[in-house]
Amino acid sequence: MNRIDTKLIGTDLKIAIVAGRFNDFITSQLVSGAEGALVSHDVDTEDIDLIYVPGAFEIPLAAKTLAESGNYDAVVALGCVIRGSTTHYDYVCNEAAKGISQAGLTTGVPVMFGIVTTENIEQAIERAGTKAGNKGAETATGAIEMANLMKKIR
Ligand SMILES: O=c1[nH]c(NC[C@H](O)[C@H](O)[C@H](O)CO)c([N+](=O)[O-])c(=O)[nH]1
Numbered sequence: 001m002n003r004i005d006t007k008l009i010g011t012d013l014k015i016a017i018v019a020g021r022f023n024d025f026i027t028s029q030l031v032s033g034a035e036g037a038l039v040s041h042d043v044d045t046e047d048i049d050l051i052y053v054p055g056a057f058e059i060p061l062a063a064k065t066l067a068e069s070g071n072y073d074a075v076v077a078l079g080c081v082i083r084g085s086t087t088h089y090d091y092v093c094n095e096a097a098k099g100i101s102q103a104g105l106t107t108g109v110p111v112m113f114g115i116v117t118t119e120n121i122e123q124a125i126e127r128a129g130t131k132a133g134n135k136g137a138e139t140a141t142g143a144i145e146m147a148n149l150m151k152k153i154r
Contacts, residue, residue, distance in 0.1 A: 006148035010043030013073045013147050015140070016066045017048065020079030020115075022055035029128035030078040030114060030136030037137035041144050056081050056115055057092050060099020067109035073147035074110040075103070076140050080124050081117045093117045110146035114139030 015038055019031050031050065038048055049072075053062050056079035063075045077100050083089040096115050104111035116135050118124045126132040 004149070004152055006145050006152060008041050008141060008144050009148070010038055010041040010144045012047075013043050013144060014047045014071060015043055015049070015074055015076060015143060015147075016063075016072045017050045017076045017078060017140075018059050018062045018066065019050065019052050020054070020056040020059055021052050023080035023082060023124065026080040026082075026116060026124045026128045027078055030080070030116065030134065030139075033129055033134030033136035033138075034076050034078060034114070034140035037134075037140040038144070041141065043144070055079065055092070056096040059096055059115070060103050063100055063111045064103035064107060067103055067107035067111055072109060073150075074112065074143035076112050076114055076136075076143050077103075078114040078136050078139065079116070080128070081115060082121060082124055083119050089117075108150070110143060110150060112139045112143045112146065 019027050059077045063077050066075050081093050100113050116127045127135045
């Protein structure tokens, strides 16, 4: 059996990070984790572009546009949606997840889902660099793997 594996080496990869500004006290930590993970895997800091949008709902449009540009090997989508007292949370989460997935499928460029969706602020903090790790770093590392994999299987 031939197993196609990829290495987590980011040399020469061009990565876009799209971040939702909503809940920025969390999202900024996700961005920092993502940048740190990319650079520690040899992505040149000059090959990382950071784009902010108002919130998670706007991420898919920006992510798809960046993927379509042909300028990036992967797009890292980061945001934080914390459940409030209304059903708004469900709409934002569902549309963000669906849109991010479609952005990757319709363009063929890996668009990674790094949206923290939690019931409360404490859970979000845990996923932004404390007890449960950093979702931004985890998502960025996945972007390197997927970008290298796509180069191999295309
Ligand atoms: O990224 C988020 N956007 C949120 N709303 C804004 C939304 O993403 C859009 O920016 C807005 O609806 C304008 O289109 C959130 N809440 O409302 O709770 C949230 O928790 N996180």
